[in-house]
Amino acid sequence: MRDARGEVKRPIGLRLWLSGGWLALLVLAALCAPLIAPNDPLMQDLFLGRMPPFWMDGAEPGFWLGTDSLGRDVLSRILYGARLALIVALVAGTLTCLVGATLGLIAGYYRGWPDRIISRFVDIWMAFPPVLFAILLIAVLGPGLMSIIIAIVVIDWTRFARVIRAEAMTQGAMDYVASAQVAGRTRFGTMLTEILPNVLPTIVALLTLEMGVAVIVEAILSFVNLSISTDSPTWGGMIAEGRTSVHQAWWVLVFPLITLFLTVLSFSQLGEGLKDRFDPVLR
Amino acid sequence: MMYEVRDLRLSFPDMAHKPLIGAAPRLEVLKGLSFDVPKGAVLGIVGGSGSGKSTLGRAMLRLLEPTGGTISFDGTDITHMGEDQLRGMRKRFQMIFQDPMSSLNPRRRVGGIIAGPLRLQGLDGLTGRVDEALDMVGLPRGFAQRYPHELSGGQRQRVGIARAIALRPDFILADEIVSGLDVSSQAQVLNLLGELVRDLGLTLAFISHDLSVIRRLCDRVLVLHHGEVVEEGATAALFDAPQAAYTRELLGAIPLPDPHQTWG
Ligand SMILES: Nc1ncnc2c1ncn2[C@@H]1O[C@H](COP(=O)(O)OP(=O)(O)OP(=O)(O)O)[C@@H](O)[C@H]1O
Ligand SMILES: [Mg+2]
Numbered sequence: 001m002r003d004a005r006g007e008v009k010r011p012i013g014l015r016l017w018l019s020g021g022w023l024a025l026l027v028l029a030a031l032c033a034p035l036i037a038p039n040d041p042l043m044q045d046l047f048l049g050r051m052p053p054f055w056m057d058g059a060e061p062g063f064w065l066g067t068d069s070l071g072r073d074v075l076s077r078i079l080y081g082a083r084l085a086l087i088v089a090l091v092a093g094t095l096t097c098l099v100g101a102t103l104g105l106i107a108g109y110y111r112g113w114p115d116r117i118i119s120r121f122v123d124i125w126m127a128f129p130p131v132l133f134a135i136l137l138i139a140v141l142g143p144g145l146m147s148i149i150i151a152i153v154v155i156d157w158t159r160f161a162r163v164i165r166a167e168a169m170t171q172g173a174m175d176y177v178a179s180a181q182v183a184g185r186t187r188f189g190t191m192l193t194e195i196l197p198n199v200l201p202t203i204v205a206l207l208t209l210e211m212g213v214a215v216i217v218e219a220i221l222s223f224v225n226l227s228i229s230t231d232s233p234t235w236g237g238m239i240a241e242g243r244t245s246v247h248q249a250w251w252v253l254v255f256p257l258i259t260l261f262l263t264v265l266s267f268s269q270l271g272e273g274l275k276d277r278f279d280p281v282l283r
Numbered sequence: 284m285m286y287e288v289r290d291l292r293l294s295f296p297d298m299a300h301k302p303l304i305g306a307a308p309r310l311e312v313l314k315g316l317s318f319d320v321p322k323g324a325v326l327g328i329v330g331g332s333g334s335g336k337s338t339l340g341r342a343m344l345r346l347l348e349p350t351g352g353t354i355s356f357d358g359t360d361i362t363h364m365g366e367d368q369l370r371g372m373r374k375r376f377q378m379i380f381q382d383p384m385s386s387l388n389p390r391r392r393v394g395g396i397i398a399g400p401l402r403l404q405g406l407d408g409l410t411g412r413v414d415e416a417l418d419m420v421g422l423p424r425g426f427a428q429r430y431p432h433e434l435s436g437g438q439r440q441r442v443g444i445a446r447a448i449a450l451r452p453d454f455i456l457a458d459e460i461v462s463g464l465d466v467s468s469q470a471q472v473l474n475l476l477g478e479l480v481r482d483l484g485l486t487l488a489f490i491s492h493d494l495s496v497i498r499r500l501c502d503r504v505l506v507l508h509h510g511e512v513v514e515e516g517a518t519a520a521l522f523d524a525p526q527a528a529y530t531r532e533l534l535g536a537i538p539l540p541d542p543h544q545t546w547g
Contacts, residue, residue, distance in 0.1 A: 175386035176387055178341075178386075179380060179386050183450075184403050184404060185399075187366075198390055281432045
């Protein structure tokens, strides 16, 4: 009688392996940056300026990905930059998710006046152009790690709120919710034990996507020089600097750009992959 | 009496006709129903689509609060009882839902689905009770480890029945519970329900638009039309000599098979 549907376990899949692998590598690099970075990321040496990466003629041993115009080691700066990128991704992503998903869940499940208040708030919020909003916020709060995180949360919670609200509404109309009420579960209990597990895959997918967005926002803010103090290395700051010398030293621009791209891609792919894994119907 | 329903009224705000400013007009769905459900009875509730059958059922289980009239359950007035008070009574009246896919949480295993209400009502010996409930609905005990999507429609509906009877309720409402199933599973599920009602001494309200099913299963019938009771009576009498014009219309529209034929 036991049919095949129950037995099939899909392999974890290349997508999860690759994206998870890249992110794990990045976390490792961020944690161990002082141990594995070949050079001091801030050390300038004008005699070593614009050295090419290791496979090209004229490369300087020990500077694997070359140096920038001030003679700073590109690889070491990328490794140290991963620290800031990941801190912003984790903290800002998680906070955004907590705020947005909580409000979305309440609006979508309780409906009525909580929904009217939250939805109105989201509508007004979304009328602001986000980048302008961020720059304004940072101008008021002053640059710094906290400001970036606050800016990301303040701008992006609406994305979670809207998606999770719609999802909670769909789930709330299901008979298993009525069935929980028939069994005597409280409304709050039903939200936590029946609705939340069913919107969790969407929350996870959004969360990882948001982590990618946070990395990009941090890079953009560094790019326009609104991020952390300029001497701690950031990917966005490196891209901004690399842009000015792209014809003489492309590697200063390209390596942080590739790192950024792979990281954002990995976050979104991880989310999609995890979403499938979470679903007992697809699993 | 299990249920005494008097002049029951229920209306929803009609959002489609809400004026720009001011309150939405009310959409009257139940327009003053009165009937009794004697203990041990199997009451069929029939009526066309939109006649208010599900709304009536949900009001009887107090998933909805009536806007007028009274509902009393085993002598207790539950019409406007708050959720906190109701919680203590909820294990006495249970429900089986129409769509067994949406009424079973897809993220729970069958065992958890059946045990959930038991735990909420503070019962112990959960594993034993779950096994017993699975036995009663004719599912292997191993099914406790399965997810709903791993079951067939008929098996899912058995899980829905197991969840309801595991609490040993006095009353069960079954709302169109076989309409999503193929003919042979329909017959099996109905046979099972008939046996359980007999063995456990349940009082059952069975909502259906299928008169042939009502005729076989129920000993009393309530005919609803546009939110009003047009006729109520013992099944045999109602089928032999329908009084209301609407009932005659319903009976005439549906070819009735031989009532003495048994299900396969
Ligand atoms: N929550 C609600 N808000 C507004 N109107 C509702 C609501 N629930 C039901 N109605 C309306 O009440 C009427 C009766 O609905 P109900 O579901 O009770 O009918 P039914 O007899 O069960 O029909 P069916 O046989 O199709 O299941 C319908 O016109 C429906 O549109
Ligand atoms: Mg209905």
